[in-house]
Amino acid sequence: MATLYSAQSCRAYSSLPSSSSLSSSSMVGQLQRIAVSKRFLRAKISLQSQTGSHHNVVRMQDGAVATTVTPVENKTPLNKLKEGLTSVSSSEELKVAASFDDNENESSVSITVVGASGDLAKKKIFPALFALYYEDCLPKHFTVYGYARSKMTDAELRNMVSKTLTCRIDKRENCGEKMEEFLKRCFYHSGQYDSEKNFAELDKKLKEHEAGRVSNRLFYLSIPPNIFIDAVKCASLSASSGNGWTRVIVEKPFGRDSESSAALTKSLKQYLEEDQIFRIDHYLGKELVENLSVLRFSNLIFEPLWSRQYIRNVQLIFSEDFGTEGRGGYFDNYGIIRDIMQNHLLQILALFAMETPVSLDAEDIRNEKVKVLRSMRPLQLEDVVIGQYKSHTKGGITYPAYTDDKTVPKGSLTPTFAAAALFINNARWDGVPFLMKAGKALHTKRAEIRVQFRHVPGNLYNRNIGTDLDRATNELVIRVQPDEAIYLKINNKVPGLGMRLDRSNLNLHYAARYSKEIPDAYERLLLDAIEGERRLFIRSDELDAAWSLFTPLLKELEEKKIIPEYYPHGSRGPVGAHYLAARYNVRWGDVGLEQ
Ligand SMILES: NC(=O)C1=CN([C@@H]2O[C@H](COP(=O)(O)OP(=O)(O)OC[C@H]3O[C@@H](n4cnc5c(N)ncnc54)[C@H](OP(=O)(O)O)[C@@H]3O)[C@@H](O)[C@H]2O)C=CC1
């Protein structure tokens, strides 16, 4: 099957044929297509000399070729491409007089991982940067700096990082060599997070690497939230770029309620403009979450069904089969509602439920998402069930309770499980329950979106289905992880002379359909931040709206000291979740024989 549009890997575009100037008639369609799908464009921009100037050529995966017009100084290639595209009119002869390569050669990107000695940096950020390097997605002149208080030499940082780098299963070619090359571009600077002097030293080192080129700087704050502002202040005052862009990726948690989140935003904005702040929610970078809009907006069969008219309920389910394990100190201050629901699941909900955006531009999409969030009613206590895992012995092994974690205060009431019913009070979704369920130390690790459709009115085959009409409900399942898949449960005739129906799956199983390994969410998001693409990052008004929904509930839970329902480590979680769903006439789709 042919692949439509856009490159999936930067690497696939590294060698492009020469192209001469192209006429508008052949180009306009292609340019429009690039314009509408520019977010998906991961095409390598090839720079070719033509009559003394330089000509920018982009080849789409389906072989289409497009050229772009003069870029603007000091922009990343993708932005330059966007700039070029918007200035093309349908009647124009596309003559290109651009010089991307000069800009490319003159600009550099320095990525500083603040908190480089930490868990997230080792587990996710350095491996994602390497994967981008391996895929030729990083700019020609880039440098990675680790920054933390721990004392380390460059060699020690490289040694630490090298232990976490992996090669793609489908691309082992030259991987060792690439790792060596990547590690040579990694450096370390030890400093305090609240020391302008230490950041000024970093600035000096960055300048040496930038060697007089336009300097673009990305700071990834991979540190505990209580030191975000110190680090932002020092980075901004002492180490921001003098002639290029400076961007800061901020990790969650973005506060713990409306007030603290607003205070964080206010403090960040003392040092940064909103468009420099990239609030990361790594679930938005997951492949199947990214695909949600494609599925809905580019297939005729789904969009007409996407409303209260046909959808009975939507379920957003997150479960982990391990406990807080070492992160109990952090977790106890937040709990599962803040850790997973208020951000990851709510973001998926907003993307799922939004109206068709004007375009795929970041602001158009975020405008629609924020409308969904603002149309929702804040959660009430009766809409929620909370739980906490207790110790459980199985097969001679004893699994600890949440409160057995030494970093968790004894008697903590922090929920490690929650189920909630949310409603969107707009014309499309009025009355449709959006049920969320999130938990740690459950029986399985999974994240999925389940869409249960209404029963077929006057179904001719009701007799063959039996009394339990729920068993015949069409259900669309988007399995975000693991083993990514999209499947649709349909009723089907069991082959044979009789008339017996069963429920079968139309199944798009990614491992069977696509040979390419799925990139980690952090790869996509880091690349977006480098390219200045904000679509998958949280805007401050989205964040405010998200906190408004959860803050009253969180306060009430804490003030009233609501006792969670205890569930055994490794179980399916509290039964209360089933009663909650039943109140809205819903059965959780992940429970039962066939899932
Ligand atoms: N780990 C994960 O899976 C996830 C993490 N996050 C978020 O990412 C950020 C980083 O997480 P993670 O790597 O786990 O964090 P860590 O606790 O590992 O902290 C990162 C680094 O920050 C420094 N640090 C830790 N505590 C303090 C402190 N009290 N004061 C000053 N410096 C401190 C340490 O470096 P040094 O001592 O060398 O200065 C440490 O190596 C956090 O905001 C977290 O909430 C988000 C999603 C998942």
Ligand SMILES: O=C1O[C@H](COP(=O)(O)O)[C@@H](O)[C@H](O)[C@H]1O
């Ligand atoms: O943000 C978080 O996400 C992880 C789960 O991420 P995943 O990509 O592994 O599904 C979760 O374990 C952690 O508690 C939370 O802070």
